[in-house]
Amino acid sequence: MLRYLVRRIFYAGPILLGVCLATFALFYLSVSPEQMARRNISAKNPTQAQIRDWLVARGYDKPLQEQFTRHARSLFLLDFGKSDSTGEPIAQRLRQGAVPSLIVGSGVLFGSVGASVILALFVAAFRGTYVDRWATVLCVAGMSVTVLVFIIAGQYLFGKLLVWFPLAGYQSGIGGLRFAVLPILVGVASALGANVRFYRTVILDEMGKDYVRTARAKGVSEPRVLFVHVLKNAAIPILTSFVLSLPFVVTGSLLLESFFGIPGIGSYMVDAIDGQDFAVVRAMVFLGTVLYLVGAVLTDVSYALVDPRVRLE
Amino acid sequence: MSVLEVVGLRTLLRVESAEAPVVDDVSFSISPGRTLGLVGESGCGKSMVAQSVMQLLPPPARIVAGEVMLEGRDLLGLRPAQMRDVRGRRMGMIFQNPMEALNPTLTVGYQIRESIFAHGRGVGRELRSRTLQMLREVEIEDAEGVAAKYPHELSGGMRQRVAIAMALANRPAALIADEPTTALDATVQAAILRLITRLQREMGLAVLLISHDLGVVNEAADDVAVMYLGQIVESGPVDDVLASPAHPYTQALFASRASGLSRTRRLATIEGVAPDAGSWPSGCRFHPRCACAQEICRTIAPGEVGEGSRRALCHFAKLGAGNAK
Amino acid sequence: MILADCLAGLVVAACALALIHMLRSPLWSRAVSGFRRRPGAMFAVAVLGLYSLVAIADSFVLPARAGQPPETILDKLFARPQERTYSAPLAERTSEATPQPLLGRHILGTDGLGNDVLYRTLKGVRTAFLIGGATTLLVLPLALIFGLLAGYFGRWVDDAVQYVYTVFDSIPNILLLIAIMFVLGQGLLQMCLALGLTSWIGLCRIVRGETLKLRERGYVTSARALGYGSGRIIVRHILPNLLPILIIYATLSFSRLVLAEVILSYLQVGVPEYVGSWGNMIDAARLELTREPVIWWNLASATVAIFLLVFSLNVISDELRDGIDPSLRGA
Numbered sequence: 001m002l003r004y005l006v007r008r009i010f011y012a013g014p015i016l017l018g019v020c021l022a023t024f025a026l027f028y029l030s031v032s033p034e035q036m037a038r039r040n041i042s043a044k045n046p047t048q049a050q051i052r053d054w055l056v057a058r059g060y061d062k063p064l065q066e067q068f069t070r071h072a073r074s075l076f077l078l079d080f081g082k083s084d085s086t087g088e089p090i091a092q093r094l095r096q097g098a099v100p101s102l103i104v105g106s107g108v109l110f111g112s113v114g115a116s117v118i119l120a121l122f123v124a125a126f127r128g129t130y131v132d133r134w135a136t137v138l139c140v141a142g143m144s145v146t147v148l149v150f151i152i153a154g155q156y157l158f159g160k161l162l163v164w165f166p167l168a169g170y171q172s173g174i175g176g177l178r179f180a181v182l183p184i185l186v187g188v189a190s191a192l193g194a195n196v197r198f199y200r201t202v203i204l205d206e207m208g209k210d211y212v213r214t215a216r217a218k219g220v221s222e223p224r225v226l227f228v229h230v231l232k233n234a235a236i237p238i239l240t241s242f243v244l245s246l247p248f249v250v251t252g253s254l255l256l257e258s259f260f261g262i263p264g265i266g267s268y269m270v271d272a273i274d275g276q277d278f279a280v281v282r283a284m285v286f287l288g289t290v291l292y293l294v295g296a297v298l299t300d301v302s303y304a305l306v307d308p309r310v311r312l313e
Numbered sequence: 314m315s316v317l318e319v320v321g322l323r324t325l326l327r328v329e330s331a332e333a334p335v336v337d338d339v340s341f342s343i344s345p346g347r348t349l350g351l352v353g354e355s356g357c358g359k360s361m362v363a364q365s366v367m368q369l370l371p372p373p374a375r376i377v378a379g380e381v382m383l384e385g386r387d388l389l390g391l392r393p394a395q396m397r398d399v400r401g402r403r404m405g406m407i408f409q410n411p412m413e414a415l416n417p418t419l420t421v422g423y424q425i426r427e428s429i430f431a432h433g434r435g436v437g438r439e440l441r442s443r444t445l446q447m448l449r450e451v452e453i454e455d456a457e458g459v460a461a462k463y464p465h466e467l468s469g470g471m472r473q474r475v476a477i478a479m480a481l482a483n484r485p486a487a488l489i490a491d492e493p494t495t496a497l498d499a500t501v502q503a504a505i506l507r508l509i510t511r512l513q514r515e516m517g518l519a520v521l522l523i524s525h526d527l528g529v530v531n532e533a534a535d536d537v538a539v540m541y542l543g544q545i546v547e548s549g550p551v552d553d554v555l556a557s558p559a560h561p562y563t564q565a566l567f568a569s570r571a572s573g574l575s576r577t578r579r580l581a582t583i584e585g586v587a588p589d590a591g592s593w594p595s596g597c598r599f600h601p602r603c604a605c606a607q608e609i610c611r612t613i614a615p616g617e618v619g620e621g622s623r624r625a626l627c628h629f630a631k632l633g634a635g636n637a638k
Numbered sequence: 639m640i641l642a643d644c645l646a647g648l649v650v651a652a653c654a655l656a657l658i659h660m661l662r663s664p665l666w667s668r669a670v671s672g673f674r675r676r677p678g679a680m681f682a683v684a685v686l687g688l689y690s691l692v693a694i695a696d697s698f699v700l701p702a703r704a705g706q707p708p709e710t711i712l713d714k715l716f717a718r719p720q721e722r723t724y725s726a727p728l729a730e731r732t733s734e735a736t737p738q739p740l741l742g743r744h745i746l747g748t749d750g751l752g753n754d755v756l757y758r759t760l761k762g763v764r765t766a767f768l769i770g771g772a773t774t775l776l777v778l779p780l781a782l783i784f785g786l787l788a789g790y791f792g793r794w795v796d797d798a799v800q801y802v803y804t805v806f807d808s809i810p811n812i813l814l815l816i817a818i819m820f821v822l823g824q825g826l827l828q829m830c831l832a833l834g835l836t837s838w839i840g841l842c843r844i845v846r847g848e849t850l851k852l853r854e855r856g857y858v859t860s861a862r863a864l865g866y867g868s869g870r871i872i873v874r875h876i877l878p879n880l881l882p883i884l885i886i887y888a889t890l891s892f893s894r895l896v897l898a899e900v901i902l903s904y905l906q907v908g909v910p911e912y913v914g915s916w917g918n919m920i921d922a923a924r925l926e927l928t929r930e931p932v933i934w935w936n937l938a939s940a941t942v943a944i945f946l947l948v949f950s951l952n953v954i955s956d957e958l959r960d961g962i963d964p965s966l967r968g969a
């Protein structure tokens with residue numbers, strides 16, 4: 001276990017370095033700092049001196065090599081620096097945004113896995129019948145609608161027509177949960193089609209295996225077969241998809257947050273795009289990568305917990 | 314008095330959109346403490362018979378006619394919940410591939426315990442001691458150690474022992490063993506076979522032993538039934554049938570075994586999938602490959618002829634004392 | 639503009655090649671002939687055919703009159719003096735000067751700028767096809783080359799390729815997409831590039847895995863033993879076996895790309911405003927829901943247009959997969 005963790009951390013280094021290099025190349029080489037400065041300085045026609053000051057203030061005047069080392073070092077130390085446009089520290093803004101993002105993100109994640117697994121078990125229990133066939137068609141149909149439409153329709157229906165939930169906005173504290181319900185519902189609904197379809201395949205795959213027949217031959221009841229035998233084995237692929245979406249719990253869903261006006265990390269990102277704020281986008285990419293790598297480790301660990309055949313080595 | 318009696322069993326299998334029989338008018342009966350060996354080529358429907366008896370057919374197959382009497386009760390008339398209670402309590406089953414027949418994510422001990430508490434028997438300590446006792450009965454020495462293990466930590470032979478322990482945990486009246494030794498290597502095969510026979514004697518089990526290995530049947534069975542394309546073409550006491558097979562298919566089957574490596578007399582293997590109704594020949598199903606086939610065999614299906622405890626399905630069955638070769 | 643035309647040509651050529659290949663090989667023709675018995679598949683093929691017609695009609699430029707921007711057949715059909723503002727579905731046209739009126743009415747109404755909604759929706763078809771098609775054209779060779787190299791040669795080549803795609807894969811897709819679009823700027827071509835760079839990894843992984851498996855097959859090892867060059871083995875023995883997966887993946891990725899365009903356009907990093915696209919339509923329509931009376935028709939028609947296309951593509955890829963290799967189900 002310890003050896004495994006050490007090895008994973010050891011491997012994460014080169015990958016993070018690669019990501020640093022990729023973002024560096026993307027941002028520093030394809031757009032000249034000059035252009036960045038022009039986009040960010042508020043004056044209509046910045047003077048040469050203004051541009052120089054902007055560059056010097058942000059260290060864009062140094063030689064490339066030095067810039068890269070600085071860039072990589074600060075990212076590795078999780079020191080994201082200051083926003084290019086507003087100048088406020090990025091880390092502070094991230095800390096503020098983490099809570100709302102976490103509420104919405106984890107709501108969507110747990111909600112969609114829970115709902116999808118239950119629905120998929122239900123559909124799988126009706127395999128080969130019309131229920132199954134139409135459910136599959138519905139899933140494909142659900143996959144074919146864009147998230148935007150789910151959001152717009154959800155907002156319109158529940159926020160405007162029925163007025164069950166506030167249309168958008170956020171409050172900190174318990175009262176704020178009210179604002180999180182609709183985005184979570186919409187997020188769950190939009191992911192439902194693809195998830196149910198995937199889980200159904202996984203579950204049906206398991207149901208065809210020999211151990212299920214053995215369990216039935218012992219006289220185990222059908223619900224027990226489904227919930228104990230099949231689900232325990234199906235948990236493995238389900239866990240993968242679950243953990244792979246962990247990064248989004250923290251980085252938040254860009255679309256949900258910006259549509260529902262939730263001041264999380266996702267909407268910070270959207271603001272940064274609008275404001276052409278390179279420093280923020282860069283930091284977000286790095287943060288997302290770190291979370292992804294952590295997620296990968298968690299996947300392996302949870303595998304080992306569920307499947308006795310898997311050893312962490 | 315027989316424990317398990319099957320009469321006129323008929324099972325259809327859906328292929329594409331048509332249904333075709335895979336088990337066609339199969340009858341047999343097994344008395345307590347006796348073993349019926351069911352032999353035949355791959356794909357002739359042996360497993361389908363077993364799964365029909367257990368009512369564990371895969372979705373494309375269904376039973377359309379017949380009776381399956383277990384201890385005098387017709388299982389085909391039971392409601393699903395009643396049938397579930399029969400499975401594992403009065404009738405156990407073991408399968409060919411012990412590697413896949415056990416759930417990889419549950420411990421061996423749990424899976425045997427489940428077999429008992431699925432029928433609401435035993436709680437707590439008692440459940441545990443019954444589990445360990447079962448493991449010892451299948452000749453596993455380190456019962457506590459093995460009970461805590463996962464299937465992948467055991468060898469093939471050990472897993473099959475565990476599967477037997479699961480099937481017999483409730484002291485059923487009948488055991489259905491679908492090729493229980495096929496996936497194992499020779500020495501383990503013999504040990505498992507001996508174990509099954511020993512347990513059978515001790516518990517007075519009626520055993521349906523499916524195999525395509527005549528050696529296995531010869532060793533472990535009292536009676537034998539030979540299947541060809543969904544039908545039982547010959548049946549009788551194992552010694553008699555082996556000594557003087559009455560049906561040309563049985564003769565060919567035995568010849569192919571006797572001749573060992575010589576390939577000339579072996580049966581040609583069946584091409585394609587057997588259950589397609591259209592591909593089953595008219596008249597006697599064996600006629601295209603039968604050495605004794607006559608004109609009549611092409612058009613008229615033979616009826617069953619019997620003498621004593623022996624039965625055969627052939628116009629020219631060589632039953633009776635005079636034809637021992 | 640010229641680049642986009644070249645792209646369009648390439649997409650058409652690739653589709654034609656794929657179709658010809660499919661009709662010639664027995665495996666595919668069996669899968670395709672299975673379509674006839676399935677109403678769902680037939681519906682999907684019909685929708686795809688209809689969309690293709692629209693895309694083609696929007697691709698042929700008619701000889702322009704002096705001093706006017708060039709027009710495609712589609713533009714001509716909807717010859718457009720704009721309305722001044724919204725009008726509901728089936729509203730009558732206000733202006734007379736319609737050389738070739740499709741109908742005297744705006745079947746699906748007009749949007750806030752007075753553009754005919756049906757026209758705008760149909761304009762989106764070509765954009766969607768270009769994004770889906772061109773990106774797929776970019777993804778296929780990228781994934782194929784890297785996947786084949788890694789799978790076939792193994793060792794350090796494999797390590798290198800794996801390193802590259804792990805790095806790419808570690809960056810959450812949407813972030814990478816936004817970052818790339820952010821740097822490259824808006825535009826159809828830029829978008830294809832960004833989408834291509836983010837979506838080749840999945841296929842590359844599949845290709846690598848399959849190649850690894852195929853390399854151990856008897857005929858490949860014997861071809862190697864006979865001293866055939868690697869190039870020949872890859873092209874003759876490995877590539878043909880990868881084709882089913884490639885085509886299924888291409889259909890699937892097409893539909894994903896159409897959906898991705900919508901989201902990027904909403905995030906203001908999609909195709910520019912002047913290119914008719916469904917993403918832009920939805921982005922523009924979203925605010926209009928708050929008006930009274932509710933203006934829903936442009937949102938609805940863009941949604942339905944996307945839905946029909948993506949649904950058909952999904953259905954077709956499902957059917958192909960079932961027809962070719964049921965074991966791929968759920969892949």
Ligand SMILES: Nc1ncnc2c1ncn2[C@@H]1O[C@H](COP(=O)(O)OP(=O)(O)OP(=O)(O)O)[C@@H](O)[C@H]1O
Nearest residue numbers: 335354355356357358359360361371373586587588
């Ligand atoms: N799940 C299934 N779906 C469709 N067809 C099946 C299924 N299971 C079995 N069959 C078909 O039914 C026929 C009888 O199969 P069965 O498994 O009973 O043969 P068998 O005699 O047990 O053969 P083997 O010795 O190989 O186990 C075979 O032709 C097989 O192809």
Ligand code: SF4
Nearest residue numbers: 597600603610627628
């Ligand atoms: S009935 Fe005819 S074909 Fe069939 S087994 Fe007997 S002799 Fe052969």
Ligand SMILES: [Mg+2]
Nearest residue numbers: 359360361491
């Ligand atoms: Mg079998």
